[in-house]
Amino acid sequence: MARFGFLFLLAAALSGAAASPVDEQEMLGNPAPLATGQDWSWTDCGTGSHIVHINDIKVSPDPPKRGEELTITVEGVASQDVTDGAYADVTVKVGVIKLLQKEFDVCEEALKANASIQCPVEKGTHKVIQSVALPKEIPPAQFNVAIRGYTSDDEDLVCMNLMMDFRLKRGSIFSW
DSSP states (O other): OOTTHHHHHHHHHTOOOOOSOOOHHHHTTOOOOOOTTOOEEEEEOOOTTOSEEEEEEEEESSSOOTTSEEEEEEEEEESSOBOTTOEEEEEEEETTEEEEEEEEEHHHHHHHTTOSSOSSBOSEEEEEEEEEEOOTTOOSSEEEEEEEEEOTTSOEEEEEEEEEEOOOOTTOTTOO
8 A cells, every 4th residue: 555556566567457366376377267358367365464455456448458558546455554664575477487576665666656645654545546658568478476565564564466468369469
């Protein structure tokens, strides 16, 4: 929630967000077949110890398209205030190949993105809307993103898994 900085990182790291539960097998690098039209999905993997829980994520356009602006709307709840020093470990994979593993300062990313929510984030329900331009060069692959956020005291902040599929679909040979 601290600006859902982790979501912006994800959008910046690959441009993702997602909408229905992600199969655990996918997160292990063995993508399950996608249902028709399931180009992205998400799951809040947080437990009772996590401070932030994501209630809903919407993207526009849906499904996301390479070379277009993606608007992400995230709604969630923070059970405590989120302060400076919160960070997120973000891992982006295609299958078992790790493309990115990086730690981001959530509050710093919120500031750089000029987000509508800045640290400190007060306890309560929040809604964040953020736009990012998706590069047209995104390869035709299924990306899995694991986001694990922590407070400055290393307490659990947020846990989210996302999947975004840019593979060519039957009948869409010219969409790349």
